[in-house]
Amino acid sequence: MTESLQVQLKKGVLELCVLALLSRQDSYAYELASVLAEDVGMGEGTIYPLMRRLQIDGLVKTYLVESASGPPRKYYKLTPAGRTAFAEQKEEWLDFVTSINRALGASR
Amino acid sequence: MTRTEFIAQLRRALAGMAPKEIDDIVADYSAHFDEGVAAGRSEQDVASALGDPQRLARELRAEAGLRRWETQRRPAALIGAMMSLGGMLALDIFILLPLLFAGSLAGLGLLLSGLLHWDNVSTVAIVASPMLAGIGLLGGSLGGGALLWLVRASGSADLLKVDIMGSGAALLAQLAVRSTKIFIAGSGDADIAPIDDADIFIAGSGDVRLHTHPKHLNSKIAGSGRIIELSGEQRT
Numbered sequence: 001m002t003e004s005l006q007v008q009l010k011k012g013v014l015e016l017c018v019l020a021l022l023s024r025q026d027s028y029a030y031e032l033a034s035v036l037a038e039d040v041g042m043g044e045g046t047i048y049p050l051m052r053r054l055q056i057d058g059l060v061k062t063y064l065v066e067s068a069s070g071p072p073r074k075y076y077k078l079t080p081a082g083r084t085a086f087a088e089q090k091e092e093w094l095d096f097v098t099s100i101n102r103a104l105g106a107s108r
Numbered sequence: 109m110t111r112t113e114f115i116a117q118l119r120r121a122l123a124g125m126a127p128k129e130i131d132d133i134v135a136d137y138s139a140h141f142d143e144g145v146a147a148g149r150s151e152q153d154v155a156s157a158l159g160d161p162q163r164l165a166r167e168l169r170a171e172a173g174l175r176r177w178e179t180q181r182r183p184a185a186l187i188g189a190m191m192s193l194g195g196m197l198a199l200d201i202f203i204l205l206p207l208l209f210a211g212s213l214a215g216l217g218l219l220l221s222g223l224l225h226w227d228n229v230s231t232v233a234i235v236a237s238p239m240l241a242g243i244g245l246l247g248g249s250l251g252g253g254a255l256l257w258l259v260r261a262s263g264s265a266d267l268l269k270v271d272i273m274g275s276g277a278a279l280l281a282q283l284a285v286r287s288t289k290i291f292i293a294g295s296g297d298a299d300i301a302p303i304d305d306a307d308i309f310i311a312g313s314g315d316v317r318l319h320t321h322p323k324h325l326n327s328k329i330a331g332s333g334r335i336i337e338l339s340g341e342q343r344t
Contacts, residue, residue, distance in 0.1 A: 045140075045157075
């Protein structure tokens, strides 16, 4: 796989991954970034532009939680619109993967 | 790269954005360093995992630019509506935009001067009505060509008075008014929806489409225009 294709793919699914993580539990950016850096190989820094966009689009909202180890943490939580977006994108992704797999299988 | 260097580079690369926005962004990345260092990583390690601050800044700026465009698109919805209605969607927006903008400004001027002449019109209701999209004067400056007069409004007013002198169309079916006085001297059509009274005078060839059954209908037709009472499903 060329690097640019991989980068494009990761960019495309990053939002879906973040929505998926937040659908399981609220989280803060550092934690989201660590998980995604490890699982998907994303640069940790890209989480912030994404979270700003999700917040402006009304898919997530934030609240502060006191932290033992320093200043309060900004937690992100899915809004109802965020849940809907997650369900839709998940569906789309699964459809996409199914058809790609079918195509790959057929070309073998 | 140290934390200080990373933040300084990021700040420099974000210059020009709203100061509050820059502060918010910097606070996010500072918190990231706090978390990383608290987890036992070095500043260099955190900085390199974050990536190039210049690149991140470009991404953040692009995000903000897109947003600005989206919010500014709203007043320009007027232009968009005119374009689509004029069937000019295919034309290059960069060529048409200045022309259309000038046209819509001229149109708005027309509308406002029109409002000042209307008696007993609840001007505020009309001006404030959010759907009031606009009037376009197209090609008016190019040898007095076709005058397209387009009013689209929704909201409510006690009395609406509309004069159509050219070939414009008044789409006022969404505007719930008690009374409508309409005068058509040109070929423009009007869609109206008065509740109580309709006072219609057609001297031209324009049609008036009634979207309601007003209690009192007073009409005089000197031209070839007609009054069409729409049945339920034809109404918009």
